[in-house]
Amino acid sequence: MAFDAVVTDLDGTVVRADGTVSAATLQAAHALSAAGVPLLAATARTPTGVAALTTLAPHLAFAVCCSGAVGWVPGAPEPAWCELLPRAEVADLVAFLTRELPTVALAAYDSRRWRMTATYQAMRPNTHKGPITVVEAAALPEAEACTLVLGHPDRTPEQLVAALIEGGFDPTRLGLHRAGRRFVEVTAAPIDKASGVLRALRVVGADPARTIAFGDMPIDTTMFAVVGRSVAMAGAPPEVLAAATDHTASVEDDGFARALTALL
Structure with missing residues (x-):
């Protein structure tokens, strides 16, 4: 071939x-x-x-x-x-998003289990396979996450990425990827x-x-x-x-x- x-x-x-x-x-x-x-x-x-x-x-x-x-x-x-996100970066990201965009939907995956907010579960029901735990956003940095996914009911993925960059989250430190038509996936750069x-x-x-x-x-x-x-x-x-x-x-x-x- x-x-x-x-x-x-x-x-x-x-x-x-x-x-x-x-x-x-x-x-x-x-x-x-x-x-x-x-x-x-x-x-x-x-x-x-x-x-x-x-x-x-x-x-x-x-x-x-x-x-x-x-x-x-x-x-x-x-x-x-499994390439992990720096835990400090996850903590800074979650703190920024919950402060600036209170209705943000967040989920973190650690290669075995999803941890997600109730807002995320409501925004994206029944699409994630495997174990799921619903937690408060503040608990997400406790996970050793390889990916963080975020969405917002009123903002496009492009608007979310722009807000993160404006907030000081440098794309050379974090990979910011549009995942589907409503969500942004965050990985460690340059992944x-x-x-x-x-x-x-x-x-x-x-x-x-x-x-x-x-x-x-x-x-x-x-x-x-x-x-x-x-x-x-x-x-x-x-x-x-x-x-x-x-x-x-x-x-x-x-x-x-x-x-x-x-x-x-």
């Missing part, structure tokens, strides 16, 4: 709006496996969230989770890596999907220049920049379409499977 590996975002790219993966996508994943081409996921999901995709997970050679902060071989009992994908490709022995990546959101553009070819899904924001070398149909129209069929 023309590629050493294929990397894909999950939600909005191969996972449809109803949470399912189409037969065409699964067939494409099976074809890659049969050809000896590793399929990797690069996602904001946790390992438990990836494992919940019971039809797709068995086809994955590796999963870059939490936007690069966690690496996981599906089926393994422990992560391959992002690009750093995670490069690390995962080394694990599976694949050349980034001979790797193709699929995505649909601005958070995916960093990994587009470090692989040889990239594919944006139809309906992606303009900056995602501009960053990709190729375009395909939407997830609902089996764009992943169509692109692989055309390219390979």
